[in-house]
Amino acid sequence: xxxxxxxxxxxxxxxxxxxxxxxxxxxxxxxxxxxxxxxxxxxxxxxxxxxxxxxxxxxxxxxxxxxxxxxxxxxxxxxxxxxxxxxxxxxxxxxxxxxxxxxxxxxxxxxxxxxxxxxxxxxxxxxxxxxxxxxxxxxxxxxxxxxxxxxxxxxxxxxxxxxxxxxxxxxxxxxxxxxxxxxxxxxxxxxxxxxxxxxxxxxxxxxxxxxxxxxxxxxxxxxxxxxxxxxxxxxxxxxxxxxxxxxxxxxxxxxxxxxxxxxxxxxxxxxxxxxxxxxxxxxxxxxxxxxxxxxxxxxxxxxxxxxxxxxxxxxxxxxxxxxxxxxxxxxxxxxxxxxxxxxxxxxxxxxxxxxxxxxxxxxxxxxxxxxxxxxxxxxxxxxxxxxxxxxxxxxxxxxxxxxxxxxxxxxxxxxxxxxxxxxxxxxxxxxxxxxxxxxxxxxxxxxxxxxxxxxxxxxxxxxxxxxxxxxxxxxxxxxxxxxxxxxxxxxxxxxxxxxxxxxxxxxxxxxxxxxxxxxxxxxxxxxxxxxxxxxxxxxxx
Amino acid sequence: xxxxxxxxxxxxxxxxxxxxxxxxxxxxxxxxxxxxxxxxxxxxxxxxxxxxxxxxxxxxxxxxxxxxxxxxxxxxxxxxxxxxxxxxxxxxxxxxxxxxxxxxxxxxxxxxxxxxxxxxxxxxxxxxxxxxxxxxxxxxxxxxxxxxxxxxxxxxxxxxxxxxxxxxxxxxxxxxxxxxxxxxxxxxxxxxxxxxxxxxxxxxxxxxxxxxxxxxxxxxxxxxxxxxxxxxxxxxxxxxxxxxxxxxxxxxxxxxxxxxxxxxxxxxxxxxxxxxxxxxxxxxxxxxxxxxxxxxxxxxxxxxxxxxxxxxxxxxxxxxxxxxxxxxxxxxx
Numbered sequence: 001x002x003x004x005x006x007x008x009x010x011x012x013x014x015x016x017x018x019x020x021x022x023x024x025x026x027x028x029x030x031x032x033x034x035x036x037x038x039x040x041x042x043x044x045x046x047x048x049x050x051x052x053x054x055x056x057x058x059x060x061x062x063x064x065x066x067x068x069x070x071x072x073x074x075x076x077x078x079x080x081x082x083x084x085x086x087x088x089x090x091x092x093x094x095x096x097x098x099x100x101x102x103x104x105x106x107x108x109x110x111x112x113x114x115x116x117x118x119x120x121x122x123x124x125x126x127x128x129x130x131x132x133x134x135x136x137x138x139x140x141x142x143x144x145x146x147x148x149x150x151x152x153x154x155x156x157x158x159x160x161x162x163x164x165x166x167x168x169x170x171x172x173x174x175x176x177x178x179x180x181x182x183x184x185x186x187x188x189x190x191x192x193x194x195x196x197x198x199x200x201x202x203x204x205x206x207x208x209x210x211x212x213x214x215x216x217x218x219x220x221x222x223x224x225x226x227x228x229x230x231x232x233x234x235x236x237x238x239x240x241x242x243x244x245x246x247x248x249x250x251x252x253x254x255x256x257x258x259x260x261x262x263x264x265x266x267x268x269x270x271x272x273x274x275x276x277x278x279x280x281x282x283x284x285x286x287x288x289x290x291x292x293x294x295x296x297x298x299x300x301x302x303x304x305x306x307x308x309x310x311x312x313x314x315x316x317x318x319x320x321x322x323x324x325x326x327x328x329x330x331x332x333x334x335x336x337x338x339x340x341x342x343x344x345x346x347x348x349x350x351x352x353x354x355x356x357x358x359x360x361x362x363x364x365x366x367x368x369x370x371x372x373x374x375x376x377x378x379x380x381x382x383x384x385x386x387x388x389x390x391x392x393x394x395x396x397x398x399x400x401x402x403x404x405x406x407x408x409x410x411x412x413x414x415x416x417x418x419x420x421x422x423x424x425x426x427x428x429x430x431x432x433x434x435x436x437x438x439x440x441x442x443x444x445x446x447x448x449x450x451x452x453x454x455x456x457x458x459x460x461x462x463x464x465x466x467x468x469x470x471x472x473x474x475x476x477x478x479x480x481x482x483x484x485x486x487x488x489x490x491x492x493x494x495x496x497x498x499x500x501x502x503x504x505x506x507x508x509x510x511x512x513x514x515x516x517x518x519x520x521x522x523x524x525x526x527x528x529x530x531x532x533x534x535x536x537x538x539x540x541x
Numbered sequence: 542x543x544x545x546x547x548x549x550x551x552x553x554x555x556x557x558x559x560x561x562x563x564x565x566x567x568x569x570x571x572x573x574x575x576x577x578x579x580x581x582x583x584x585x586x587x588x589x590x591x592x593x594x595x596x597x598x599x600x601x602x603x604x605x606x607x608x609x610x611x612x613x614x615x616x617x618x619x620x621x622x623x624x625x626x627x628x629x630x631x632x633x634x635x636x637x638x639x640x641x642x643x644x645x646x647x648x649x650x651x652x653x654x655x656x657x658x659x660x661x662x663x664x665x666x667x668x669x670x671x672x673x674x675x676x677x678x679x680x681x682x683x684x685x686x687x688x689x690x691x692x693x694x695x696x697x698x699x700x701x702x703x704x705x706x707x708x709x710x711x712x713x714x715x716x717x718x719x720x721x722x723x724x725x726x727x728x729x730x731x732x733x734x735x736x737x738x739x740x741x742x743x744x745x746x747x748x749x750x751x752x753x754x755x756x757x758x759x760x761x762x763x764x765x766x767x768x769x770x771x772x773x774x775x776x777x778x779x780x781x782x783x784x785x786x787x788x789x790x791x792x793x794x795x796x797x798x799x800x801x802x803x804x805x806x807x808x809x810x811x812x813x814x815x816x817x818x819x820x821x822x823x824x825x826x827x828x829x830x831x832x833x834x835x836x837x838x839x840x841x842x843x844x845x846x847x848x849x850x851x852x853x854x855x856x857x858x859x860x861x862x863x864x865x866x867x868x869x870x871x872x873x874x
Contacts, residue, residue: 331765331766352768361766363766368762369763372755372759372760372763372764372826374826375755379755383764394748395751
């Protein structure tokens with residue numbers, strides 16, 4: 001275990017923008033923070049890491065004035081402060097971008113950015129043209145590819161997030177807090193965000209950057225603070241640390257997942273396994289075949305997933321990856337072409353029929369699409385398989401509770417029992433509950449959409465284990481992910497999706513590292529923009 | 542909270558788990574998922590009225606309250622399903638009036654048999670519910686607007702069929718079964734209420750349909766992604782409410798020996814007040830049948846107690862309204 005490094009040790013000539021010293025916070029019986037320290041210098045990007053429940057969110061809420069702290073002190077530019085409301089925090093120059101977006105969907109980007117501080121005429125009317133010009137200038141100055149006039153509701157998720165960040169950047173901001181800003185971004189968008197962050201740090205703004213993606217830490221931050229169980233467990237200058245040290249600090253000693261990670265990192269064991277699977281799968285029948293499937297978002301999608309295969313869908317946000325999964329699950333109509341699931345061709349698929357055929361979907365947004373937060377774990381778990389837990393329309397509650405408990409145990413869902421409300425669980429545990437919905441009977445085809453977004457390192461390893469176990473038992477897995485390392489680690493084959501069409505399918509053996517895959521996606525994209533399907537779409541089974 | 546492996550499951554963790562369980566109990570209390578505060582309020586109400594009025598605490602008076610609240614209680618059971626499914630039904634009062642007319646006319650013109658009356662009454666209610674549900678789910682019009690329309694249309698139809706005249710009911714067994722009979726001294730309206738409550742509990746808490754209702758209201762998108770046919774489930778909730786409005790119509794017309802087209806105007810407000818007072822969230826996904834019954838009984842007891850205390854009817858309305866809002870605010874969060 002690494003000793004907590006004293007904050008003062010980072011002896012810098014600069015006065016820190018913000019200094020958090022020995023802050024504690026207790027919620028009822030739960031000690032969320034046990035005396036944490038954090039210091040951000042002007043122009044610094046300071047990464048804040050930790051598993052879900054380590055205390056990062058609590059500290060952010062304290063800094064943004066949502067919660068008060070119990071003990072310790074917070075200083076801004078050397079002056080001691082205490083916020084009793086978000087407005088006070090905002091006045092002190094702290095801006096927070098939350099994971100959950102806070103935009104008005106019916107308003108334009110410009111109106112959202114200036115919400116509550118619109119330029120007005122003497123009679124109180126909004127000067128619309130001036131507002132749009134101000135916002136356009138701001139967007140241009142920061143190199144952000146947004147149009148001030150677009151309604152937020154019509155933007156893809158990534159661009160909404162960008163709007164949210166712009167909103168936080170407008171006004172006199174000294175400290176910008178980003179809470180998992182890239183969880184839904186891919187490739188180019190991520191780079192745009194990083195460029196935007198650099199623009200503000202050049203102006204002397206300090207950034208607190210919360211993330212679960214460790215590779216970003218190395219790309220953007222100068223220092224890293226790691227929390228575990230409400231305490232500091234490490235402060236590292238980014239240049240002097242590596243992935244392994246950070247992972248060890250985050251998950252603590254004796255964690256099974258660490259060994260799992262090391263094992264795969266050590267040798268080519270995973271590659272060997274992948275090759276083995278591939279050999280076996282060549283002869284195995286497909287569980288899913290799409291031929292020339294098209295609808296409003298897709299065209300001519302050809303795809304096969306074999307039994308026991310893990311098949312990845314790579315591509316940019318909005319390229320149609322999610323829509324492919326939704327179409328297979330019956331959430332979008334099949335207008336042209338045909339889908340064959342387990343040798344059965346269906347004229348019209350509905351989610352209920354898909355489930356009956358053994359298809360399971362773990363959707364992208366677990367709060368919106370995967371869970372009823374206000375209900376218990378057991379209620380959520382049994383929802384998609386209600387016919388399985390009933391006889392003549394009456395619920396077999398014993399069977400439901402038993403299955404819930406065994407699935408919770410199997411997936412190591414941390415909760416007192418199956419009657420616990422899902423909203424009280426951490427992000428990782430919530431995601432495990434979404435997985436557990438499909439635990440038994442074992443699905444024949446598992447569709448995963450960004451399965452580890454907002455999930456901490458430990459839970460992520462456990463989810464990978466679940467996916468690999470399922471594939472080993474013969475389940476075909478189709479996985480959409482923006483995390484290319486994740487795809488490379490899990491998949492036997494990867495298909496690249498561009499503009500609603502699969503342009504290329506590649507065996508894992510022919511793929512090197514994430515950089516190479518990223519390059520391929522970019523390449524497919526640019527070549528697809530010229531006349532369609534010239535050189536690509538080649539060996540898509 | 543603490544995501545570590547089981548080998549580390551120390552005493553500290555066990556204690557933490559225990560703490561979090563206690564924490565959840567507190568949360569439950571505050572959220573009104575099982576509004577103990579409601580039971581408490583009901584108990585206080587009983588004690589206060591017992592002390593204030595010498596006539597309040599008697600079996601006869603309680604049977605009286607039960608009889609008076611039967612209409613609201615029966616319909617509120619159905620409304621519980623509708624509100625948990627994140628919908629609202631404003632048409633229940635009009636549906637009741639139309640169903641009563643339908644039952645009385647069927648017995649007068651088709652056959653003088655209580656079964657014919659019952660089928661006509663409950664069937665009419667089911668039909669109105671089905672039409673409501675169909676328009677709401679197929680045309681995607683908010684239930685508030687659709688049922689506001691049927692509130693007017695159903696009332697109009699009820700008035701139209703006899704050009705506003707009441708229809709006398711002469712069938713004695715109909716009157717006995719639904720209105721004036723008793724079993725072991727318990728008046729039949731109370732028996733019907735109890736049966737409706739039992740059916741509601743079974744359906745909401747022990748059937749697949751109940752689970753689907755909760756999910757459809759708790760998070761419609763998640764329900765859709767779990768393969769639940771939300772349109773069908775929502776429509777069935779409206780049909781159920783319509784049928785219970787039909788049953789209530791039988792009880793009311795049997796007690797007054799006639800069906801009248803202009804009865805129970807504004808009943809929907811009492812019904813919705815009972816359901817929300819009973820812990821149902823108007824945002825859907827939350828509520829339970831016993832809570833609804835309790836909500837209806839609290840309003841009924843309040844009415845009864847205030848009358849016994851000789852409070853003027855105008856002041857009664859004010860007190861009732863204030864108590865309902867205060868109680869919902871208190872049990873909400």
